[in-house]
Amino acid sequence: xxxxxxxxxxxxxxxxxxxxxxxxxxxxxxxxxxxxxxxxxxxxxxxxxxxxxxxxxxxxxxxxxxxxxxxxxxxxxxxxxxxxxxxxxxxxxxxxxxxxxxxxxxxxxxxxxxxxxxxxxxxxxxxxxxxxxxxxxxxxxxxxxxxx
Numbered sequence: 001x002x003x004x005x006x007x008x009x010x011x012x013x014x015x016x017x018x019x020x021x022x023x024x025x026x027x028x029x030x031x032x033x034x035x036x037x038x039x040x041x042x043x044x045x046x047x048x049x050x051x052x053x054x055x056x057x058x059x060x061x062x063x064x065x066x067x068x069x070x071x072x073x074x075x076x077x078x079x080x081x082x083x084x085x086x087x088x089x090x091x092x093x094x095x096x097x098x099x100x101x102x103x104x105x106x107x108x109x110x111x112x113x114x115x116x117x118x119x120x121x122x123x124x125x126x127x128x129x130x131x132x133x134x135x136x137x138x139x140x141x142x143x144x145x146x147x148x
Contacts, residue, residue: 073108080110087113094118095126097133100140 069085076083087106091097094116095104107115121129 076108077110077112082107082109082114084108084117089113089116091116091133095121095129097130100133100137102129102133102136 072083073085075081076085085106085108086103087108088101088103089106090099090101091104092099095102095118105117105119106113107117
């Protein structure tokens with residue numbers, strides 16, 4: 001595993017992570033290295049996000065908890081830690097849902113999402129999850145129709 005790290009405002013930012021083991025295919029796909037434009041956009045965002053967040057004056061700690069969660073995910077991918085997270089992922093039959101992204105419990109490791117955990121849900125919980133998936137599917141269809 002190798003990473004390209006750049007310094008932005010004195011903070012190391014990973015702009016490309018590569019796994020040299022060609023025989024390892026990610027389960028749910030992966031993107032290639034960040035382009036120079038993507039790197040520049042990430043650098044611009046990293047330089048200005050905190051000022052924008054402070055301007056909201058929300059008084060909440062979501063900035064730090066989101067940062068902590070992101071750091072844990074990056075560590076799990078970099079170290080192959082196999083940590084469990086809630087993550088939004090396109091399902092392929094899990095929980096009886098196909099082709100729509102909802103948050104479910106997953107294991108994240110070197111290749112991103114390595115396993116989707118199907119917890120036993122009550123009938124009421126399953127109905128709520130299915131309704132959420134259909135709501136998301138409908139919203140995505142409306143967005144797609146509006147942009148056509």
